[in-house]
Amino acid sequence: MEQRSRFSLGTAENQILVILASAFVVLLIASTVYQVSQIRSAEEWAKSDYIAKTIIFRVVNLDRMRPEEIPGFVETASSCDEGFTVTDKPYANPSETAAAKDIRRSVLANFGKMPKSISLDKSMNDVSVANAAFTQRDFAFFKCEPDQINFPIEGVVISIRLKTGEWFNLGVTEQKFDFGGDTILSAIRIDLFFLLVGIIAIFFVRRLTQPLSRLTKAVSRFGSNLEVEDVEENGPGDIRNAIRRFNMMQREVRDEMKRRTQMLASVGHDIRTPLTALRVKAELIENEEAREEIIASIEKIERITASALDYVRGESRSESKQHVDLRALIESECSEFEELGHQVSFKGEGDMHYDCRPIALARAIRNLIDNAVKYAGSAEVELVKGDECIAIWVLDSGPGIPDDQRAKVLDPFTRLSEARESDQGSLGLGLAITKAIVDGHDGLLKLERNEPKGLKVAILLPFDRCRAA
Incomplete structure (x- = not known):
């Protein structure tokens, strides 16, 4: 018996939600990795666009x-x-290293990119790096x-000559990732943004998949109980079309089941009249052997008809469910046999x-x-x-029933070996009827070997329908 959990990846809605959640986690990880990867030495950070923009903004x-x-x-x-500070001379004596010269050229290059409306005409003599x-x-x-x-800390000082002749000095240190202060606030802002986007996405996903979820529940009800309940036609065009087709299908299946049941019931009812007439005529036959053979054939036809009707009723789920004492129901059946x-x-x-029904x-x-x-004399x-x-x-x-025949014995009109059938006159419908009834309760009919001899048959019913008295 299949036990379905409340959350299953078998549904499209849950799969989409898992994809969204996975994307959310990947974005957070990528964001963290990006921030961690931004570790730069003081020299590298001094040549960055961010520092260049900071210098230009301050100098202007x-x-x-x-x-x-x-x-x-x-x-x-x-x-x-x-x-930063403003002093009469550069913060420190300029360095003549290759890195310092690269920083000076980078700063001047960024000054040259500024529009003419911002006058930042600087030369190498106006920039000092130490x-x-x-x-x-x-x-x-x-x-x-x-x-x-942790002080002291190594760094770089970029000094720019102002129009007044004074010097603007900016201290640049190594940039590294840490889990405090502005870094945490920045991560929280990013997380909240992702969360907001995720909530909006989940809202629209649920709106999109809700009609499909209702259709799935209706299919489950129809499959287990033949309960016909039209599903509201909404959602995307292909889902609306599927719902419309399903509504038509379940009505057609219900009507066909009713017609079949009514037809077999009518046949079973109408056939009794000619069978009764045949039985009366058979009683008038003087030849005793011929009379008994004909009566036995008539009785066999009656059993076949009754069994076929029982099978159809077993498949039918028209009986309404009731809250019953399962123990009392079984005890009642056992008492009748006793x-x-x-x-x-x-x-x-x-x-x-x-x-149950x-x-x-x-x-x-x-x-x-x-x-x-019938086959063992007791149960x-x-x-x-x-x-x-x-x-x-x-x-x-x-x-018992051989292992290779247990699946076949559940099919209608399947007869087993002489050891099981003997002279019992079985029509091969008993287990088929039982299986149809159990299926109608979303259950499972299970056949096993009973050691050392015999058969064990179990009706397994879903536990979620069991309630307190």
């Missing part, structure tokens, strides 16, 4: 300020990792959190209430007990509550 603003405004601007605009070892007293490092930076003189024992756990389920249990009594019936299902076991010590 300082060139436009009055001298008395500059100290206040330096104080408020300097931060822990972007501290290597330095910073302490917490330098630039604005005193604004950093305690233990955020009253007829058969050896039928019952063993079961406490009261077990279940939602009681008449059909009683017929299925009766068929199994009847088979056991043992057990009711067991498991973790995932409820099992109704019927055990006998008869000839």
